[in-house]
Amino acid sequence: MLDRDAQILLDTKSAARASIASDPMAVREGLRQLFDTLLLRSIPEDGRGTAQIVLAEALNNIVEHAYARHQGEIEITLNLKPTELHCKIIDSGLPMPGEVLPEGKLAPLDELGELPEGGFGWHLIRTLSHDLSYSRIGGKNHLSFRLET
Numbered sequence: 849m850l851d852r853d854a855q856i857l858l859d860t861k862s863a864a865r866a867s868i869a870s871d872p873m874a875v876r877e878g879l880r881q882l883f884d885t886l887l888l889r890s891i892p893e894d895g896r897g898t899a900q901i902v903l904a905e906a907l908n909n910i911v912e913h914a915y916a917r918h919q920g921e922i923e924i925t926l927n928l929k930p931t932e933l934h935c936k937i938i939d940s941g942l943p944m945p946g947e948v949l950p951e952g953k954l955a956p957l958d959e960l961g962e963l964p965e966g967g968f969g970w971h972l973i974r975t976l977s978h979d980l981s982y983s984r985i986g987g988k989n990h991l992s993f994r995l996e997t
Contacts, residue, residue, distance in 0.1 A: 854878030859885045864926045868907070870915035870941065875907045875922075887928050895997035899933060902976050902995060905969040906937055914941025914989060932978075933995045940988050949982045 853874035858865035864887040868878035879900070882888055888896060903924070910922055920940050927934040944950070952970030974980060977993035984990070 854881055856881050856885060859887070861886045861890055862928050863887060864924075866924045868922045868924065870911050870920045870922055870939070872908070872911055875904075875911055878922075878924075879904055879907065882924065882926070887926055890928070891933065891997045895933065895995065898976050899935075899995050899997075902973050902993070903935065905973050906991060909969055910937070910939050910941060910989075914939050914943075916942065928997070931997060933997050935977075935993050935995065937991045938988050943984045943989060944982060947982075947984050949980065 853869040853871065854877040855867050856864065857867055864882060864885040866878055866882050868874050882903070883896065883900065888899065891899065907922060907924075918941075923938040925936045925938075950970040952972075952974040973993070977995055980991075980993040982989065982991050
């Protein structure tokens with residue numbers, strides 16, 4: 849892992865910023881580094897767990913879908929307020945289909961009780977976050993949401 853694949857750009861008790869390459873291993877390393885920041889170490893365990901799930905799902909979706917055709921960077925900005933974590937993720941990958949967020953509705957289980965492919969990650973993101981929004985500005989995807997801490 850090269851240091852430039854995942855880099856913490858800001859690390860304070862109230863804010864953190866990171867730049868992560870659009871690669872699954874870089875995302876894994878970037879999440880590890882983010883959760884070692886002063887900001888995320890200060891959040892109670894339940895809030896950290898929720899943040900790990902939502903950030904991992906969002907970042908993995910960006911790598912798999914937005915950067916399906918080319919490589920790029922993912923910028924993450926986190927700001928801690930008294931009872932919530934404000935998250936913003938920006939990438940220059942492909943836009944969301946129709947430039948709208950997926951509904952995140954769960955598909956029914958098949959006859960064998962196996963989970964269907966797709967949709968579960970967005971269901972988790974929608975269930976665990978607040979004020980989820982997406983926009984495409986200047987050729988970049990902007991995803992933002994709040995998490996309770």
